[in-house]
Amino acid sequence: MFIGVSVSSAAVEFGGIITGDTVWTNDDVVIVRDSLVVDSTGHLTIQPGTTVLFELMTPVFIYGRLTAVGNEAAPIVFTTIADTVGGTPTSSTFWYGLSFQEGSDGEMEHCRVAYTLTCIDINMCSLEFHHCTVENFLGFGFYIDGMFEIPPIEVVIDGCVIRQTDPDLLDDGRGIYVFRSVNIGISHTRIRDCNIGIQLYSYNAYNPRFNIFRTEIASHWTDGLYLNGSG
C-alpha cells in the first residue's frame, strides 16, 4: 500500500537523540536515516499530516514523550522509505518500529505505522492508542510487556485496525501480544490476517485483566484469541 508520497519532495532528515521539545511539521517529509532516541527529557510532537519515512531497521526508542495526534483527514504516517511512489516494500526494507521504554509517555491517534519488525513495542509504560492503523509487520503489531510491574501497566487500544495486507505477510505475526503484567483494554478494533490475532501470555501472580469489547478478530492462520496463563 503506497502512501502516495514522493521522497523527491522536500525532506528533512533526522537521527540521533532528541532532548527538550522538538516539533516535526507537515511541511516536509521526514526521513529518519539513523536510530532515533527521544530521551527522558525529550518531547517529540508530530503534526497531523506528517509523513515519516525510515531506513532499513531504523528504530525509534522513546524514553521521554511522543505526541503523534493526527486526525481523520490528516493522519500521521510512519513507514519504510520504500513505501513510497515507485517503491516496493519488502522484508529487506522494513524499519524497526516505535519502541516505548520504561517511564515513557505518549499519545498516538490517527496514525498509520507500517512495514516494521514490530510496529508498537511497549515496555513497562501505560499508553493509549486511538484510531491507529498498524499493518504489515514481521513480528508483532503491538508487543506489550509489563514485565514485573505491580500494579500492572495499563494499555488501551481503541478504534484501531491491525492487519496484514502485504501478500508476503498474510497469516504471519501476532496482531497484539501481551506479556506478563499488563491490564489491557481492546475495543472497537479490527484485527485481521495475522498468524494469531491476540495472544495474552499473563503471569498468574500479577492478576492482570483483559477486556475485549466490540472487536473483530478474523481470518488468522491459527488462533483468533489465545490466552495463556502461567504460574
Place this chain on the structure above:
Amino acid sequence: MPTGSVRQCNIIENGEYALELVGQSEIEVEIDATDNWWGIADSSLIESLVYHHNDITYYPPVYYVPFAYGPFDIDDTTAVDVGEPDDDVLPNRFALDQNYPNPFNPSTNINFRLPTASFVDLSVYNILGRKIMTLAGGMYRAGNYTITWDGCDEAGCAVAGGVYFYRLRAGGADLSRKMLLLK
C-alpha cells in the same frame, strides 16, 4: 489469576481456534455468549475443540470454552483437571512456546512440540533476519522437546544483547517468536 471478558466481538474465520485457553494456571474469562459471534460452528470446529481438549492435557488445570452450534454461557465453561503432564501422550499439533526465562541472560529454554515425526529446523535470527544459530536440525520423533540456547552463535561466540527471533519449521508448520537477551 488473569481475568477478563470478551463481549460483543466477532471472532470468525480463524484457521484453528476462535479461542484457545492454555496455561499452567487458571484463567477466568467472562464471555458474553449471546453477543459474541464465533463463526459458523460446523463440525470441523467441534473437532477442533476435541483437539484442543487433548492439547491442554499438558497444562492442568485448565478451563476451556466449548464451541457449540448455538450461543453458550460462561456456565458452559468446564473446569478440567487432568492430572500431571504425561510424557507418553503425544501432542496433536505443532507448537512453539515462548522461551523462558525471557528476557534472559545467559541462557534460555525453548519448548516445541511435534505431533508426528518431522524434519525440524529450529533456528535463531537477529533483527536483520540473519540466521545466527541452528538449535535443532534433522529428523525428530513426535513428542515434546526443550532446547537451551546459551546466547552464542554458530562459532561459539556470545552474541550482543538485544531482540532475537527463533523460528521452528517442521512438517509444514512455520512458527516464530521473539526473545530478548539482556547484557
